[in-house]
Amino acid sequence: xxxxxxxxxxxxxxxxxxxxxxxxxxxxxxxxxxxxxxxxxxxxxxxxxxxxxxxxxxxxxxxxxxxxxxxxxxxxxxxxxxxxxxxxxxxxxxxxxxxxxxxxxxxxxxxxxxxxxxxxxxxxxxxxxxxxxxxxxxxxxxxxxxxxxxxxxxxxxxxxxxxxxxxxxxxxxxxxxx
Numbered sequence: 001x002x003x004x005x006x007x008x009x010x011x012x013x014x015x016x017x018x019x020x021x022x023x024x025x026x027x028x029x030x031x032x033x034x035x036x037x038x039x040x041x042x043x044x045x046x047x048x049x050x051x052x053x054x055x056x057x058x059x060x061x062x063x064x065x066x067x068x069x070x071x072x073x074x075x076x077x078x079x080x081x082x083x084x085x086x087x088x089x090x091x092x093x094x095x096x097x098x099x100x101x102x103x104x105x106x107x108x109x110x111x112x113x114x115x116x117x118x119x120x121x122x123x124x125x126x127x128x129x130x131x132x133x134x135x136x137x138x139x140x141x142x143x144x145x146x147x148x149x150x151x152x153x154x155x156x157x158x159x160x161x162x163x164x165x166x167x168x169x170x171x172x173x174x175x176x177x178x
Contacts, residue, residue: 008035008036008037008038008071008073008074009036009037009038009039009040009072009073009167009168010034010035010036010059010071010072010168011034011035011036011071012032012033012034012035012058012059012068012069012070012071013033013068013069013071014031014032014033014067014068014069015029015031015032015033015055015058015065015067015068015069015070016029016030016031016032016065016067016068017029017051017054017055017058017063017065017066018066028051028054029051029054029055029065030051031068032055032068033068038073038167044056052172053098053172056170056172058070058078059170060089060093060095060168060170061077061080061085061088061089061093062085062089064078064079064085065078072088072092072093072167072168073092073167073168075088090164091164091166092166092167092168093166093167093168093170094160094161094162094164094166094168094169094170095169095170095171095172096154096158096161096169096171096172096174097157098173100145100153100154100156100157101157102145102153102156102157102160103145104144104145104146105144106144107141107142107143107144108132108137108141108142108143108144108148108152108156109129109132109142111145111156111160112128112131112132112156112159112160112163113127113128113163114160115160115161115163115164116128116163116164127163128141128159128163129141131159131162131163132156132159135155135158135159136155137152137155137156137159140152140156158171158174
C-alpha cells in the first residue's frame with residue numbers, strides 16, 4: 001500500500017453518515033468537507049453528540065460514510081473492502097480512543113507491542129519499552145491495565161498509537177484522563 005506523497009494527508013469530500021434507529025434515520029454527520037496537509041494538525045470541536053467520534057471513525061477507515069469520500073494520502077478508502085481498510089489501519093493509522101481500548105489480559109508493553117505485531121514489525125518489545133520509557137512509564141511495562149491509573153492507561157494508549165510511526169494519527173479526546 002504505497003502512499004501518494006504529493007496528496008493531502010487526509011481529504012474528505014461531502015461526507016455524510018446516517019444511522020437507522022427505531023425512531024427513524026438519524027444523520028450523525030452532514031456534508032463535511034476538509035483537507036489536511038501532511039505535518040499539520042486539526043482539532044475537531046463541538047458539543048457532546050454532534051458527531052465528532054463518528055467523523056473520526058470514518059476518517060480512520062473504521063466506518064464507511066453513507067455518502068461522500070474519504071482519502072488518506074491519495075487513496076480513496078470509502079469504497080475499500082473491510083480487509084483493505086483493516087490493512088490501512090494497521091500500517092498507516094494510529095488511534096487514541098476515548099476509552100483507551102487496552103486489552104485487559106495484556107501488560108502495558110504487550111498492549112503496545114500488539115500494534116507492532118499487527119503492522120508486521122520485528123522489534124516489537126524493544127520499541128515498545130523505549131516508548132514507555134520516553135513517556136515516563138518504564139516501571140509500568142509489566143503491569144496490567146487494571147493496575148494502572150487512568151492517566152497511565154491513556155499514555156499507554158497514546159504509545160500504542162505512535163509505536164508503528166503511522167502517517168496519520170487520530171485521537172478522540174486524548175487528554176480526558178491526563
